[in-house]
Amino acid sequence: MSKLEEHLAEKGILLADGATGTTLFDMGLQSGDAPELWNVDEPDKIRAMHKGFLDAGADIILTNTFGGNKHRLKLSNDAHRVRELNAAGVDRAREAAAETGREVLIGGSVGPTGELFQPLGALTYEEAVEAFSEQMEALVEAGVDVLWVETMSAAEEMKAASEAAKDKGVPLILTASFDTAGRTMMGLPPKGLNDLRAEFSCTPVAIGSNCGVGASDLLAAILEITEADPEAIVVAKGNCGIPQISGKDLIYSGTPDLMADYARLAVDAGARIIGGCCGTSASHLAAMRGALDSHEKTDRPSVEDVIERIGPLVSPPNKAAESGESPRRNRRRG
Numbered sequence: 391m392s393k394l395e396e397h398l399a400e401k402g403i404l405l406a407d408g409a410t411g412t413t414l415f416d417m418g419l420q421s422g423d424a425p426e427l428w429n430v431d432e433p434d435k436i437r438a439m440h441k442g443f444l445d446a447g448a449d450i451i452l453t454n455t456f457g458g459n460k461h462r463l464k465l466s467n468d469a470h471r472v473r474e475l476n477a478a479g480v481d482r483a484r485e486a487a488a489e490t491g492r493e494v495l496i497g498g499s500v501g502p503t504g505e506l507f508q509p510l511g512a513l514t515y516e517e518a519v520e521a522f523s524e525q526m527e528a529l530v531e532a533g534v535d536v537l538w539v540e541t542m543s544a545a546e547e548m549k550a551a552s553e554a555a556k557d558k559g560v561p562l563i564l565t566a567s568f569d570t571a572g573r574t575m576m577g578l579p580p581k582g583l584n585d586l587r588a589e590f591s592c593t594p595v596a597i598g599s600n601c602g603v604g605a606s607d608l609l610a611a612i613l614e615i616t617e618a619d620p621e622a623i624v625v626a627k628g629n630c631g632i633p634q635i636s637g638k639d640l641i642y643s644g645t646p647d648l649m650a651d652y653a654r655l656a657v658d659a660g661a662r663i664i665g666g667c668c669g670t671s672a673s674h675l676a677a678m679r680g681a682l683d684s685h686e687k688t689d690r691p692s693v694e695d696v697i698e699r700i701g702p703l704v705s706p707p708n709k710a711a712e713s714g715e716s717p718r719r720n721r722r723r724g
Contacts, residue, residue, distance in 0.1 A: 406665025407443035429478035440486035442672035447679030453479040456501040473528040480532035497538035498529030522554035543574040552590035561595040568611040569602040572707030580614035598625030603704035604632040616660030626661035630669030642669025646677035653678040
């Protein structure tokens, strides 16, 4: 078994980390700057970010490499630094983990290219595989325990990432963002992720959902995924409550107590790897750690139960608006 599967067999439920982007913005990262540059330019801050999540009890931390492919890095004229920045991201995570005195899993974060595939855009399938392979090779060579592909939207891009992960020697986790009326931006429903897995060149050891909109919406997606395949190892990495605009700032409504309840509901819904995405700080994660340590799995919740305890759905499936537009995907995790 891989280290990930060994940890799951031993602990049953694993706690993943919180929001990279939110934490780094709080440390001074400016909007529009590439966070991956901080792996080299601000190593102490990246280690401090990881340390906060580790001190909160995370079993898995993700590298600061979400936008570490050449298509994203070209926006800052750093496409030639893919291997350097990804390797440095793994090094910073390993350095922080070494200080804990316990075994921690390092997930190599791989986000979307930010490009649209042909015929909607210019990116070819082969170019996507090439870009993902370049990043993944750097992550694996630097010593990640798992390749963690996240915030995916398009089936073609998920297939390209899975092909790139084939024969890399570490397990693959793949999560999608169901942020558009209960589907991904490109129209994939949560249950479709289970069906799509059979078409992947490298079968993920775990699938699930991250980011999106509110925590309730994410839990609704998890319920659909686990209903379609109760035996799947499922990841839930939801945003900290609901995003709200306050002046120039984006504030997330979730309190530590709310995120603790979210973690309990995620367990009851069938998730086995649980963490936080945008807005989730170390203090939120500590509350989630406490909830997971004290919670015994109980009856499977309904969507109505989730709404009652966590809050309303931000993007209900039955209110989907038909749109022919396919916006360029420039989102960042956290």
